[in-house]
Amino acid sequence: MASGVLTPTRSEVLSLLRSLLRTAGDFSDYNIREYAKRRTIDGFRQNRHLSDPSTISAAFSEAKSQLEIAKRQAIVYNLYAPKAKSVMEIKQ
Amino acid sequence: MQAVRAGIRALRSSSSSARCLNGASPATFMTGKGGGFKLGFVAGARFFSQSAAACSSPSAFLEKEEVTTRVLDLLKSISFVDPSKVNPMANFKDDLQLDMLENVEVMMAVEEEFALDIPDNEAYKISTTAHLIDLHCNPSTSQMRFPKLSGEVLFATLLCFLAYECGVHQ
Numbered sequence: 001m002a003s004g005v006l007t008p009t010r011s012e013v014l015s016l017l018r019s020l021l022r023t024a025g026d027f028s029d030y031n032i033r034e035y036a037k038r039r040t041i042d043g044f045r046q047n048r049h050l051s052d053p054s055t056i057s058a059a060f061s062e063a064k065s066q067l068e069i070a071k072r073q074a075i076v077y078n079l080y081a082p083k084a085k086s087v088m089e090i091k092q
Numbered sequence: 093m094q095a096v097r098a099g100i101r102a103l104r105s106s107s108s109s110a111r112c113l114n115g116a117s118p119a120t121f122m123t124g125k126g127g128g129f130k131l132g133f134v135a136g137a138r139f140f141s142q143s144a145a146a147c148s149s150p151s152a153f154l155e156k157e158e159v160t161t162r163v164l165d166l167l168k169s170i171s172f173v174d175p176s177k178v179n180p181m182a183n184f185k186d187d188l189q190l191d192m193l194e195n196v197e198v199m200m201a202v203e204e205e206f207a208l209d210i211p212d213n214e215a216y217k218i219s220t221t222a223h224l225i226d227l228h229c230n231p232s233t234s235q236m237r238f239p240k241l242s243g244e245v246l247f248a249t250l251l252c253f254l255a256y257e258c259g260v261h262q
Contacts (some may be wrong), residue, residue, distance in 0.1 A: 014196055021200045042194055081191050 007053040008060045016060065017044055020067050026074040028084035036070060111143060159228045166205050170198060182221045195219075 008016075017040065024036030040063075047059045160180060167182075168175040172194055177187050184190045189197065199215045203207070206228060210218075218224060 010192070011212075011216070014192060014216070017193065017196050018200070018212065018215070025200075025204065041193065041197060048193065089164070 013044075013060065016063055016067065020063065020070065023067060023070045023074055026078075028078050028081035031086050032073075032077070040066075049079050093133065120153070156225065159225050163224050163228075166201055167198070167221065172203060173198075178221070180225065184219050184221075238240050 020040040021037060024033055024040060027033040027036060043063070047056075050056050050059065164178055164180070166186075167173050167178045173188055173190070182188055184195055184198070198213075199210060199218065202224060203210055208228075211229070214227075218227065
């Protein structure tokens with residue numbers, strides 16, 4: 001289920017990272033939001049030094065599917081977001 | 093009536109600097125309806141001005157001093173950035189040793205802090221602290237956008253208003 005013959009370019013990967021981080025920021029729940037941001041950064045960092053085109057494509061398409069999931073879930077969570085904010089979000 | 097005007101003014105000031113259509117349409121929609129809808133609109137306006145105050149700044153220009161301090165503080169607070177090397181002339185790649193991923197993280201932190209939306213092509217051009225500071229002082233290069241919350245707030249405001257209107261007509 002690779003993303004096709006072409007490996008993603010650097011700018012495509014970076015814009016995927018930005019979309020993931022933006023979508024992660026859309027969550028209303030503090031925990032999920034922070035986890036999503038952490039996980040994307042860790043995931044991209046882990047795969048930083050890949051050189052084989054097929055593994056790169058596989059990682060890219062996996063990230064893309066995660067992006068779709070995150071987008072859907074952000075919408076669903078926001079439908080019934082609780083009014084009380086997490087204690088971590090109280091500004092000092 | 094003053095509450096209505098204050099509400100409209102708050103909407104106008106917050107929407108005039110934003111280029112998104114979200115901000116413009118409710119202002120025109122509400123001024124289109126005349127009449128004395130006090131309670132519903134006040135509740136809605138208060139709601140809206142709260143969110144306008146909550147997002148970092150409705151004005152297009154921030155003072156350069158303030159921008160510089162905020163940007164530097166932001167950079168220092170990021171975990172992988174060495175605070176001693178942060179200065180207005182720092183180059184991200186050479187001085188701070190940020191790679192591409194860290195660059196993107198810095199961009200996201202900046203977007204969050206200043207409630208801006210930096211498009212991809214501009215984000216890649218930003219390589220020094222000076223660029224970041226200029227970004228905020230120059231409204232044509234950046235697009236101000238309200239935090240995503242505002243869509244729901246707008247909707248809620250419109251609902252209050254409509255509910256009140258329907259209730260009032262006797």
